[in-house]
Amino acid sequence: xxxxxxxxxxxxxxxxxxxxxxxxxxxxxxxxxxxxxxxxxxxxxxxxxxxxxxxxxxxxxxxxxxxxxxxxxxxxxxxxxxxxxxxxxxxxxxxxxxxxxxxxxxxxxxxxxxxxxxxxxxxxxxxxxxxxxxxxxxxxxxxxxxxxxxxxxxxxxxxxxxxxxxxxxxxxxxxxxxxxxxxxxxxxxxxxxxxxxxxxxxxxxxxxxxxxxxxxxxxxxxxxxxxxxxxxxxxxxxxxxxxxxxxxxxxxxxxxxxxxxxxxxxxxxxxxxxxxxxxxxxxxxxxxxxxxxxxxxxxxxxxxxxxxxxxxxxxxxxxxxxxxxxxxxxxxxxxxxxxxxxxxxxxxxxxxxxxxxxxxxxxxxxxxxxxxxxxxxxxxxxxxxxxxxxxx
Numbered sequence: 542x543x544x545x546x547x548x549x550x551x552x553x554x555x556x557x558x559x560x561x562x563x564x565x566x567x568x569x570x571x572x573x574x575x576x577x578x579x580x581x582x583x584x585x586x587x588x589x590x591x592x593x594x595x596x597x598x599x600x601x602x603x604x605x606x607x608x609x610x611x612x613x614x615x616x617x618x619x620x621x622x623x624x625x626x627x628x629x630x631x632x633x634x635x636x637x638x639x640x641x642x643x644x645x646x647x648x649x650x651x652x653x654x655x656x657x658x659x660x661x662x663x664x665x666x667x668x669x670x671x672x673x674x675x676x677x678x679x680x681x682x683x684x685x686x687x688x689x690x691x692x693x694x695x696x697x698x699x700x701x702x703x704x705x706x707x708x709x710x711x712x713x714x715x716x717x718x719x720x721x722x723x724x725x726x727x728x729x730x731x732x733x734x735x736x737x738x739x740x741x742x743x744x745x746x747x748x749x750x751x752x753x754x755x756x757x758x759x760x761x762x763x764x765x766x767x768x769x770x771x772x773x774x775x776x777x778x779x780x781x782x783x784x785x786x787x788x789x790x791x792x793x794x795x796x797x798x799x800x801x802x803x804x805x806x807x808x809x810x811x812x813x814x815x816x817x818x819x820x821x822x823x824x825x826x827x828x829x830x831x832x833x834x835x836x837x838x839x840x841x842x843x844x845x846x847x848x849x850x851x852x853x854x855x856x857x858x859x860x861x862x863x864x865x866x867x868x869x870x871x872x873x874x875x876x877x878x879x880x881x882x883x884x885x886x887x888x889x890x891x892x893x894x895x896x897x898x899x900x901x902x903x904x905x906x907x908x909x910x911x912x913x914x915x916x917x918x919x920x921x922x923x924x925x926x927x928x929x930x931x932x933x
Contacts, residue, residue, distance in 0.1 A: 563595060575602035593622035597629040604632055609640030627655030631665070634672075635910065638903045643676035647740075657921060664913035667892045668906045670859070675901045677746025684770040685750060691769050693795035700737040700773035701827055702744055703727050704759035706781040706789070717853030719781050722816065723757070724856055726777075728883050729820035729839045735829040739773055745860060747771060756860070761792060768794020775800070775827040785809060789819055791826040801826030809846040817841065848877035852884045859891065862901075867891050 566581035582599035600616035616633035619626055630653045637646035653665050705723045708715035723741060730738035745757040747770055759767045764776040779789040790802040803822045807815040817839045824831050855870035871888035875881055894909060
């Protein structure tokens with residue numbers, strides 16, 4: 542055997558030797574033998590640590606065996622190697638969710654994207670609402686348990702917690718209006734660089750833990766404590782009166798001092814301008830400048846006032862986990878204003894399956910997403926990594 546042939550044969554033998562753990566791991570993986578695949582993936586990755594697909598399969602195998610923290614570690618590494626890996630994104634979120642880290646799951650699932658899996662994208666978006674709701678409750682409980690160790694020095698200067706405004710009359714329309722106004726102000730603040738507008742579910746979760754039935758309303762007296770628990774330096778409270786009069790007040794969380802207060806009054810046909818004015822005043826009062834380029838993004842289009850009330854009624858139904866009612870309310874709002882983008886976003890994010898007993902369980906959320914994966918895999922003509930993972 543000549544030297545060139547010998548080197549070629551030796552190279553092939555070394556390659557086969559290096560790949561044999563991966564071949565065995567993938568064989569076990571495709572047969573649904575996830576526990577058996579783990580040691581082979583680990584062995585292979587010692588020599589080929591930058592193989593994102595192998596690491597994603599290892600993470601999934603660990604997830605299937607209830608090793609949620611280990612699964613999250615491997616899937617996060619896979620995403621570092623390949624940020625576009627939809628498979629790793631999907632199951633990293635699920636690993637966080639099942640491991641009791643709903644806030645991390647929400648952050649990951651917000652970035653999930655896979656053009657070949659539209660059914661899964663839709664399911665993730667709907668279930669993300671439940672994950673955010675669960676995260677709000679979990680973060681509230683954690684904050685209360687750690688309250689004695691929380692420090693004002695740790696507050697986020699750009700973080701703003703916008704309370705639902707308190708209606709000061711019994712006018713029925715003010716209840717859905719307070720939900721709509723809060724959500725729309727948060728959406729506008731999120732467009733301003735330097736502002737971290739807290740998720741309304743986080744605010745709702747905390748206030749329900751502190752005061753059941755509060756429906757997310759923070760009072761001036763509770764603002765300093767709420768800000769500390771939310772780790773937000775700026776807390777926005779306010780009143781809501783008939784005639785579309787709102788009185789937002791910014792309270793500094795460390796000491797409860799009032800940083801700024803405003804009196805906004807607009808006719809119904811200019812409700813979008815009230816929202817814009819509130820967002821601008823809140824950002825400025827929180828010490829965050831709004832650029833000339835950002836201001837047009839806050840204006841929005843003029844909305845039929847009844848569509849705003851329908852939108853608020855949908856949010857009220859969401860908070861009560863009444864999905865069918867929420868979808869009807871959002872659909873009614875969009876019938877009046879088809880270009881109501883925030884309402885469109887909430888409609889597409891509303892879950893379809895009612896939660897058993899009105900409870901939110903991570904396993905139920907994961908089951909809905911996994912069912913969408915199975916349905917999508919069966920509908921797709923082209924095989925993918927999901928096939929081996931889900932068609933067992």
